[in-house]
Amino acid sequence: MYYILIFVVGLMVGSFLNVCIYRIPLKQSIVFPASHCFNCNHELNGLDLIPVFSFIFLKGKCRYCGDKISIQYPLVELANALLFLFAFIYFGFNLLTVFYAVFSSLLLVISVIDYKKGIIPNYLIIFGLILGVIYITFTVIITHSYDIAKNGLLGAFLGAIIIIIIIVISRGGMGAGDYKLMGVIGLFLGYKKIILVLFLAVVLAGIFATILLISKSKERKSAIPFGPFLAIAALSVLYYGDLIINWYLLYIF
Structure with a gap:
């Protein structure tokens, strides 16, 4: 049960890391504005931001304009979840x-x-x-x-x-x-x-x-x-x- 929680937390943190990856090189705030589609600028809601699952359910496309979403997003989320999980398995709680x-x-x-x-x-x-x-x-x-x-x-x-x-x-x-x-x-x-x-x-x-x-x-x-x-x-x-x-x-x- 604990490891499932760690994996989920890792996914959530991974979603935030994607924001950092995009905004930090541009010297933009990693907090504001809220996440939005880079093509149509529509603000994303909670259903659009579920790590990995939103990408799968939306078939890798923006819900509002149909623009393709980079595979980087679910990969970073999964990678971070696995890193979190491995760290706690290896070093303990x-x-x-x-x-x-x-x-x-x-x-x-x-x-x-x-x-x-x-x-x-x-x-x-x-x-x-x-x-x-x-x-x-x-x-x-x-x-x-x-x-x-x-x-x-x-x-x-x-x-x-x-x-x-x-x-x-x-x-x-x-x-x-x-x-x-x-x-x-x-x-x-x-x-x-x-x-x-x-x-x-x-x-x-x-x-x-x-x-x-x-x-x-x-x-x-x-x-x-x-x-x-x-x-x-x-x-x-x-x-x-x-x-x-x-x-x-x-x-x-």
Whole structure:
């Protein structure tokens, strides 16, 4: 029963994330005006805003003008619901899990915006930094130890510095948003896991780029947003980082 509730909450939050994905790059308020059709500007009512189900019932079209609704909306809602569900299954029902769930939602929003627009808005970075500081403060209070704080702050510094060095050496091979995002990720995962995040992100980006080149969807010099790969890598390390590191130490050394 609890997991069903978590899934539903995840869907509802996912619906709000779609608003953020559309409005934040345009520097619009995420609260006002009310949700409306982008084609006919008709204000949407409650029946139009039920996560996933409205898209299915309306057959992916606006009720008022028949304009096509992007598949992004139900996909983001479902993705966030699954992220919420997985977080609570893995970490259990506690306040720390709420931080991980919100962190996951943040990474989802950043991924979609970076993929579509090629930018990582500073508003999201600032939110991530504030969330990370609150997370670290809370863990210090409940554990009575500053180890996580030191680990997180060092992770943020190390993650940002590594990307900055890559940007300088590659002369703009990555964007400024990438080092800021790595700083946020470092706050949550710490310095020991931030290197693993970068490694996995590079591998994933390389595989994706190879597929695009083989399919001729992109040219060799075409830019590929790195944010989504950092986000996927960060989520992978959040859940399986210790397992990957232990496997590496066991079989490589």
